[in-house]
Amino acid sequence: MILPPLRRTAxxxxxxxxxxxxxxxxxxxxxxxxxxxxxxAGVLRLSEGCPFWSDEERDEAVQAAWLHDVVEDTSFGFAGLAKEGFSDNVLTSVAMLTKPGGTVTYAAWISNIAKVGTLRGILVKLADLEDNSDPERLALLPEETCQRLLRKYEPAKDVLRTAARAKGWQAA
Known part of the structure; x- marks a missing residue:
């Protein structure tokens, strides 16, 4: 083979x-x-703390960012993403970032991501939470909702930052 196999991009x-x-x-x-x-965009910024990542690893992290809610919030599903040719790395990240059904608490889910997740998946979730807790976005919501989301997201961001550092991320 002269050329590398085709792969999906961000x-x-x-x-x-x-x-x-x-x-x-x-x-x-x-x-x-x-x-x-x-x-x-947040994943690209956070990936600056990963000077050891190749361009392909960085691109797969951005792909996972774009796709992180597909399975959870649409009818497209994993089979659709696989059929479209997204890599196992991207599919694994999306799977890790898809909330499980049942009685798993939000804190337990975040803890599991931190314990067994890849650095790519952890940074996608961290960028997701940073956007979800952005003051400009929260200002558009009722105050009670803002406070509830902050109580949920702030501790989760701390857990994810600690996990990312343990996996080699060099926070800016």
Whole structure:
């Protein structure tokens, strides 16, 4: 083989996310894809703390950022993502970031991500929580909702930062 096998890129993930999340809005009524774009940008920023990552690893992290809510919030599913040709690394990250059903608490789910997750998945979840707890976004919500989300997200971000550092992330 002369050329490497074709692989999906962050631009491909962005296209899939835009299509499968079309018409969805966030808690403030904004197009959901805007959240995904901010998470992808956040992953790029956080990945600066990973000078050991290759361009491909960084791109797969951004792909996971674009796709992190596909299985949880759409009918597309893992089979669709696999059929579209996304790598096992990306699919593993999406699986790790998909909330399990049943009685698992949010704190237990975050703790599990921190314990067994890849650095890629941990940074995607951290970027997700940073966007979800952004003061400008929270200002669009009722005060009671803001406080509830902050009580939920702030400790989770601390857990994820600690886990990322343990996996070699060099926080900026």
């Amino acid at each position: 631009a491909d993930a962005q296209k899939v996310a835009a299509i499968v999340h079309a018409g969805q809005t966030d808690k403030a009524g904004r197009p959901y894809v805007e959240h995904l774009a901010r998470v992808a």
